[in-house]
Amino acid sequence: MSESVLVANAAKCSESHKAQWESLRSQNPGIDKILAAAGKPQGLALVFSHDDPDGITSGLIFKRLLEKKGWRTVWKMPAGFVLTTAQFDAALKAHPDAKAVFVLDKGTLAPYADFGKRMPVYLVDHHPSPKAPTDCVLFNPCLEKYASCSGSFLAHGLATLAGTRDDYDDFLALIGLKGDWAIEPTKGILSDMVKPFFAEYAMKFRNLLQLVTERPTMFDAEQRELTCPLSRFAEFVHAVGGGGFQYFYNDRDASLRDVDHPACIGAALEKMAGKVAELKKITTLDDFIKLLPEPEAGSLKKIWKFFLEDWEKAFRLLDSSTKILGLADTSLYVFVGGKVPLLPMIGSIKLFELKQAAKDKFAQIIMVSSVSADYTHVSVRGTGDQVHSGKFCGQLAGALQTKFPKQKDVISGGGHPRAAECTVRTGEVPFIKVLHEVVLQLNEMSELDNRSRAAAEGSHQARAKELGLDYLSLAKA
Numbered sequence: 001m002s003e004s005v006l007v008a009n010a011a012k013c014s015e016s017h018k019a020q021w022e023s024l025r026s027q028n029p030g031i032d033k034i035l036a037a038a039g040k041p042q043g044l045a046l047v048f049s050h051d052d053p054d055g056i057t058s059g060l061i062f063k064r065l066l067e068k069k070g071w072r073t074v075w076k077m078p079a080g081f082v083l084t085t086a087q088f089d090a091a092l093k094a095h096p097d098a099k100a101v102f103v104l105d106k107g108t109l110a111p112y113a114d115f116g117k118r119m120p121v122y123l124v125d126h127h128p129s130p131k132a133p134t135d136c137v138l139f140n141p142c143l144e145k146y147a148s149c150s151g152s153f154l155a156h157g158l159a160t161l162a163g164t165r166d167d168y169d170d171f172l173a174l175i176g177l178k179g180d181w182a183i184e185p186t187k188g189i190l191s192d193m194v195k196p197f198f199a200e201y202a203m204k205f206r207n208l209l210q211l212v213t214e215r216p217t218m219f220d221a222e223q224r225e226l227t228c229p230l231s232r233f234a235e236f237v238h239a240v241g242g243g244g245f246q247y248f249y250n251d252r253d254a255s256l257r258d259v260d261h262p263a264c265i266g267a268a269l270e271k272m273a274g275k276v277a278e279l280k281k282i283t284t285l286d287d288f289i290k291l292l293p294e295p296e297a298g299s300l301k302k303i304w305k306f307f308l309e310d311w312e313k314a315f316r317l318l319d320s321s322t323k324i325l326g327l328a329d330t331s332l333y334v335f336v337g338g339k340v341p342l343l344p345m346i347g348s349i350k351l352f353e354l355k356q357a358a359k360d361k362f363a364q365i366i367m368v369s370s371v372s373a374d375y376t377h378v379s380v381r382g383t384g385d386q387v388h389s390g391k392f393c394g395q396l397a398g399a400l401q402t403k404f405p406k407q408k409d410v411i412s413g414g415g416h417p418r419a420a421e422c423t424v425r426t427g428e429v430p431f432i433k434v435l436h437e438v439v440l441q442l443n444e445m446s447e448l449d450n451r452s453r454a455a456a457e458g459s460h461q462a463r464a465k466e467l468g469l470d471y472l473s474l475a476k477a
Contacts, residue, residue, distance in 0.1 A: 005188035041070035051262035052244030053179025058151030105151030148191035152176020239307035268296035310341035374427035390415035391468030
């Protein structure tokens with residue numbers, strides 16, 4: 001075990017956490033409105049969050065904030081990144097006495113305006129969006145320009161301003177930051193935006209940041225020699241919660257048939273709030289698992305076992321991935337196939353292998369999977385920021401929604417520069433149509449790249465930006 005460079009350099013930060021958040025407060029009027037609503041309890045609040053590690057931790061931090069302020073809460077993590085009208089309606093029907101809705105880490109999307117017209121809706125998010133919703137109160141410092149952070153970081157900052165932050169919120173924020181790749185102890189990488197948080201709060205959990213030579217995790221995508229306890233804990237939360245991709249194991253064991261995976265790990269984490277002293281000492285995943293409360297622990301350990309089994313089986317299925325395109329310094333690879341367990345996570349590791357073998361400077365993999373007759377999953381992973389994965393998936397979803405308007409509520413897409421998804425959850429949009437749209441989009445990207453070698457036209461640059469060819473839009477700006 002050795003000390004991460006991040007630990008050694010933790011104090012080297014020019015801005016204090018307090019100063020950073022006072023600056024964010026002055027620049028984002030939504031902060032005070034959200035804090036004002038949180039500080040005036042009116043009964044029941046609905047909290048929606050994404051069901052990946054960042055969504056789970058950001059939802060829990062904010063749930064704890066509301067309850068400390070006197071609200072009663074119901075916390076939901078419905079399937080998919082986008083909060084759909086059907087999910088919103090079902091929650092209101094089940095809880096007609098709800099007075100406010102808080103949505104965390106589920107995008108800042110224009111359709112949410114319809115929710116805001118019906119009742120007070122407050123959004124806390126860190127994903128860029130081409131069009132923010134009206135009729136909602138929002139806080140998103142990354143709305144127009146992406147900055148690597150996490151929803152858990154934003155929820156933690158709000159808890160700090162609200163006066164409810166505690167050491168357990170610090171732990172949850174670290175898990176969310178690792179889950180969204182904003183912290184990388186093995187590489188010494190730390191997002192600029194979260195440096196003040198890290199300097200002030202991470203050192204109490206320095207045990208999680210030590211480097212160890214154990215089984216590398218899904219987060220150790222750019223090297224496979226070392227890992228750290230934080231990565232191992234974040235991978236566990238990702239695995240047992242379905243990772244935002246709904247890789248559930250209800251059919252593997254009779255005792256798991258009715259287990260809501262993200263709700264199960266969410267409940268377990270909530271009960272662990274009183275175990276901060278132990279969390280500051282543990283150094284292995286086994287130590288963490290031993291702290292899980294019952295009855296959740298029994299289910300979570302079974303799910304983890306199935307995840308590990310699937311991981312070993314799935315990696316070799318991506319051997320058929322093929323390089324199809326070169327865009328500037330980025331090589332694009334494509335995998336097309338049927339259901340592959342844990343595809344997005346496996347893809348990150350496979351991409352590292354492909355990049356290393358071909359000696360690419362940067363690489364991106366686009367994985368198009370026919371999960372079932374009524375579910376097509378497109379997952380994109382990248383190692384650089386020249387070609388924006390989130391924009392690729394967002395444009396893909398938009399194109400499919402335009403061509404299949406009656407199915408738009410079950411088509412969603414978007415994400416970060418290096419990790420993104422597009423999901424199509426209906427048999428009315430066949431796999432072949434999704435694959436066709438992927439190919440059309442890749443062809444257009446190739447043509448735009450070719451045109452950039454001649455005099456660029458404004459319309460070409462605008463489209464390049466939409467499709468995620470950031471190296472073109474920046475170079476020709």
